Amino acid sequence: MARLLYRIGSTAYRRWPFFIAGWLLLAVIVGSLAAAFSKPMTDAFSIPGIPSEKAADIQQELFPESGDAFDDASVNIVVAAPEGHILSEPRYQTAIQQLIDQVPTLPQAGAENPGLVAPAAAPEGTPAAFSTLSDDGRIGTMTFEWDVDSPADLKVTSVDQLEELLTDTAEETGLVAEANGPGMAVMAPPGGTAELLGLGIALIVLVLTFGSLMAAGMPLLNAVFGVGLGMVGITAMTAVMDIGSSTPMLATMIGLAVGIDYTLFILARYRTELHHTDDRAHAAGIAVGTAGSAVVFAGLTVLIALSALAVVQIPFLTAMGLAAAATVLIAVLVALTLLPALLGLTKSKSFAGRVRKYNPKRDEHGRIHNNGVRWAQMLAKAPVAWVLGVVVLLGALAAPITQMYLAFPTDSTAPTDTTQRQASDLMTEAFGPGREGPLLVVVDGRDIANDDGRQAAFDEVVAWAAGQDDVASADLVATNAPLGEDGAPAGTGTGAMIQIVPSSGPDEPETLDLLEALRDGQGAIEDGTDTVVGVTGLTAITTDVSDRLNGALPIYLAVVIGLAFILLVLVFRSILVPLTATVGFLLSVLATLGATVAIFQEGAFGIFEGQPIVSFMPIFLIGVVFGLAMDYQVFLVTRMREAHVHGLPMHEAVVDGFRNSARVVVAAASIMIAVFSGFILEDDAIIKSMGFALAVSIVFDAFIVRMVLIPSVLYLLGDKAWWLPAWLDRILPNVDIEGESLERDSAPVHVGRDLDEDKQLAGV
Numbered sequence: 001m002a003r004l005l006y007r008i009g010s011t012a013y014r015r016w017p018f019f020i021a022g023w024l025l026l027a028v029i030v031g032s033l034a035a036a037f038s039k040p041m042t043d044a045f046s047i048p049g050i051p052s053e054k055a056a057d058i059q060q061e062l063f064p065e066s067g068d069a070f071d072d073a074s075v076n077i078v079v080a081a082p083e084g085h086i087l088s089e090p091r092y093q094t095a096i097q098q099l100i101d102q103v104p105t106l107p108q109a110g111a112e113n114p115g116l117v118a119p120a121a122a123p124e125g126t127p128a129a130f131s132t133l134s135d136d137g138r139i140g141t142m143t144f145e146w147d148v149d150s151p152a153d154l155k156v157t158s159v160d161q162l163e164e165l166l167t168d169t170a171e172e173t174g175l176v177a178e179a180n181g182p183g184m185a186v187m188a189p190p191g192g193t194a195e196l197l198g199l200g201i202a203l204i205v206l207v208l209t210f211g212s213l214m215a216a217g218m219p220l221l222n223a224v225f226g227v228g229l230g231m232v233g234i235t236a237m238t239a240v241m242d243i244g245s246s247t248p249m250l251a252t253m254i255g256l257a258v259g260i261d262y263t264l265f266i267l268a269r270y271r272t273e274l275h276h277t278d279d280r281a282h283a284a285g286i287a288v289g290t291a292g293s294a295v296v297f298a299g300l301t302v303l304i305a306l307s308a309l310a311v312v313q314i315p316f317l318t319a320m321g322l323a324a325a326a327t328v329l330i331a332v333l334v335a336l337t338l339l340p341a342l343l344g345l346t347k348s349k350s351f352a353g354r355v356r357k358y359n360p361k362r363d364e365h366g367r368i369h370n371n372g373v374r375w376a377q378m379l380a381k382a383p384v385a386w387v388l389g390v391v392v393l394l395g396a397l398a399a400p401i402t403q404m405y406l407a408f409p410t411d412s413t414a415p416t417d418t419t420q421r422q423a424s425d426l427m428t429e430a431f432g433p434g435r436e437g438p439l440l441v442v443v444d445g446r447d448i449a450n451d452d453g454r455q456a457a458f459d460e461v462v463a464w465a466a467g468q469d470d471v472a473s474a475d476l477v478a479t480n481a482p483l484g485e486d487g488a489p490a491g492t493g494t495g496a497m498i499q500i501v502p503s504s505g506p507d508e509p510e511t512l513d514l515l516e517a518l519r520d521g522q523g524a525i526e527d528g529t530d531t532v533v534g535v536t537g538l539t540a541i542t543t544d545v546s547d548r549l550n551g552a553l554p555i556y557l558a559v560v561i562g563l564a565f566i567l568l569v570l571v572f573r574s575i576l577v578p579l580t581a582t583v584g585f586l587l588s589v590l591a592t593l594g595a596t597v598a599i600f601q602e603g604a605f606g607i608f609e610g611q612p613i614v615s616f617m618p619i620f621l622i623g624v625v626f627g628l629a630m631d632y633q634v635f636l637v638t639r640m641r642e643a644h645v646h647g648l649p650m651h652e653a654v655v656d657g658f659r660n661s662a663r664v665v666v667a668a669a670s671i672m673i674a675v676f677s678g679f680i681l682e683d684d685a686i687i688k689s690m691g692f693a694l695a696v697s698i699v700f701d702a703f704i705v706r707m708v709l710i711p712s713v714l715y716l717l718g719d720k721a722w723w724l725p726a727w728l729d730r731i732l733p734n735v736d737i738e739g740e741s742l743e744r745d746s747a748p749v750h751v752g753r754d755l756d757e758d759k760q761l762a763g764v
Contacts, residue, residue, distance in 0.1 A: 006285040009287060010281045013280065014281050027225075038236055038239055040153050042245070047314055048315075050547075051519065051535070052537070052543075053536075055442050055536035055540070058495075059442045059534075062494065063478070072151075073151050073154065074146075074182060075143065075146065076179060078180070078423040078426045079140055079175055080138055080175065087139075095169060095172070095173040099166075099169050106158060108153075108158040134430035138430075139429065143181070158186075163179070178423035179419050180420040181411070197674070197678035198671075198679075202220060202671040202675065203217075203220060206260075208667075210351065211351075211355055212351040213352070218342055219261075219264045222259055222331075222342075223255070223256050226255060226331045226334040227255040227256050231248055231251070242316070242319060246320075246684065247320050250687070250690065253691065255327035255328065258332075259331035262335035263334070263335045263339050264668050266288060266295060269291035270283055270284055270350075271351070273287050280343070280347065284343050287340075288336055288339075297634050299328055299329070301567060301568075305560050306321040306325035306624070307325045311556060312549075314549065370659060370662075370663060372659050373659045376659075377655060383713070383716050384716065390709040393591075394590070394591040399594055400595070400602065401590060406614070406615045407507045407546065407612035407614070408545070408614060410507055412506065413685070433506075437506020438500060439514070439535055440540070441497070442534045443458055447530055447531070451492040452492075453530075457529040458492070459476075464525050468514055476496055476497075478497045515535060545615060549619055553619050557622065561626070569724075570733070573732060574721060576720065580713050581633045584701070584705040588625065589626070591700050592621065592693055595700075596689065596692060601613055613689065617686075628698065632701065635664070636665055640653045640656065650718045650719045654715060658711070665702065665706070666707075669702035672702075
């Protein structure tokens with residue numbers, strides 16, 4: 001592997017115009033495919049085979065005109081009169097009518113929008129346009145539908161203009177006007193404050209690391225190009241698979257972080273190799289052959305972790321994993337080929353724009369004596385104490401995980417300053433919390449021969465549903481009876497839909513207990529009525545998705561950890577080193593989940609408002625954190641193994657690994673933390689929580705596990721850390737990740753007039 005990568009790196013350096021042109025051509029091709037064949041993204045979290053999906057299929061058979069719950073783009077406008085007033089007062093009726101007239105003029109609302117019209121069954125005394133009105137007449141709701149196929153087609157500007165209209169109405173009339181519903185769930189595309197903040201901090205860290213503006217810009221340029229290509233590729237992927245609207249943001253988050261880090265490691269090694277050779281192409285080849293080998297295997301662990309999400313057979317999670325994995329793959333290829341091409345382009349100016357000189361201190365043997373060496377030597381004085389300290393600290397941080405409550409975000413859990421949350425609070429005040437998360441019971445009566453029998457069966461199912469605990473109301477809302485010439489139903493119909501409004505909110509345990517009770521009693525009511533009954537609706541679907549995610553987690557862990565363990569055994573030619581790496585990962589991910597529960601769910605320290613953890617966070621977080629954790633394990637410990645392979649005992653090999661890698665690992669981890677932390681500023685609850693969790697995970701894994709726990713354990717194990725059964729040693733291929741087969745000084749010396757300048761700029 002090292003020799004192959006050496007040839008790639010040195011060739012890319014010498015033939016830089018072809019490599020740069022090749023990447024640009026690829027970007028044009030992928031962009032053209034995306035422009036020609038891309039489809040809208042989706043927000044569907046459905047999983048074939050779950051009970052709510054089966055019920056939805058029956059609903060589609062009986063009621064073909066009913067749409068998918070995740071394609072619903074309706075908006076609930078909630079209007080409230082001031083305390084002591086009611087909406088039927090003439091001045092408020094005038095204002096409400098003006099609001100009704102203006103909504104169809106909004107972008108994507110549709111000029112002939114049928115919304116905002118009172119249904120025939122509106123309660124007596126309901127003012128015009130209100131479908132529901134509170135008992136005191138102060139709060140009313142009305143609904144309209146955006147003229148789009150699904151919420152994924154909505155534009156941010158459309159929702160913004162609706163919010164402006166509601167704000168103007170409130171300011172001019174004294175009414176409170178808010179909106180929620182699936183038609184308000186629109187996400188701004190990547191490319192905002194989060195990315196700019198992360199890139200800005202990354203630039204500062206890179207300038208401090210290399211002391212050169214030119215060198216600092218190369219990882220950023222590579223990462224931005226790789227992420228840009230990845231985003232265009234994700235857009236093109238919509239032609240062949242459904243992609244969630246939050247997928248580009250998550251792929252951007254991961255792609256930026258690994259793109260900068262992978263380039264950083266190779267560039268740092270290139271600077272080091274300028275100490276050993278006067279041939280820059282040879283130095284680039286060595287850098288790609290050694291650090292590039294670590295990048296390849298680190299990238300493979302991330303690819304395994306993300307791609308393995310397909311094993312759990314959850315379509316939206318599979319799309320997320322594959323999209324993020326594709327972005328990581330691009331980041332690896334860009335680091336291996338585009339970076340050396342840029343070095344070939346800039347040649348002696350690769351480290352230009354110097355802001356400080358690289359002049360490390362050296363010991364009596366001429367070896368660099370930096371903070372990494374000092375830190376490793378400090379750990380060596382009391383490794384047992386450091387191991388115990390890390391275990392106790394991370395164990396304490398993991399404790400809140402026992403209180404973790406998983407759910408999908410709803411309007412009732414949105415931040416209190418959003419119109420969605422304020423509308424939800426008004427609806428809860430007027431109609432109870434269950435109005436936000438109704439359950440839909442679909443009744444199939446096709447096996448019943450006559451209308452009277454079907455009607456009796458439907459009534460019995462309604463009575464059964466109404467008799468459950470935590471039910472505020474259960475009503476027959478529709479049958480599929482054909483309409484006669486007079487427009488009235490001609491018969492009973494073969495199917496019915498019954499809406500159940502719980503007494504509790506959609507994210508409360510009581511609602512989940514109600515769903516379970518309905519499912520448990522489903523068989524008995526089917527036998528008693530000769531019908532087929534299913535429970536669906538958005539609340540039921542998201543609950544089933546959460547259950548499937550929880551059930552898939554053990555399978556996913558087994559696949560990811562098993563494959564990655566085999567890969568690490570191949571890399572380190574050791575059993576104990578991969579084992580300690582895996583145990584360290586488990587500690588860091590448990591601590592991350594515990595901290596996320598404490599800060600994000602329980603609202604500790606008042607940083608975030610308490611809300612449930614999004615259901616797919618644990619499985620996705622485990623995949624990403626495992627991949628990134630193995631990155632640092634590979635980058636740090638391969639330098640230790642490299643020193644050990646070249647004859648150093650374990651104690652000195654650990655110190656040498658920190659001498660050569662600690663500074664770069666700290667810089668890489670700091671950049672990742674900055675990139676992930678920037679996403680905490682996003683409005684979307686999923687992205688916000690994922691940004692927080694990923695940033696915290698890097699703090700725990702890079703700085704506590706990889707730079708404290710792992711070296712301390714290696715000190716305790718000594719040379720036994722590299723133990724490998726003889727039979728396994730014979731059958732394992734030698735991938736030469738340390739570049740042992742490469743001769744650093746074997747290349748001819750090409751002295752040019754700009755060589756001294758190049759070495760001076762590099763600080764050599």
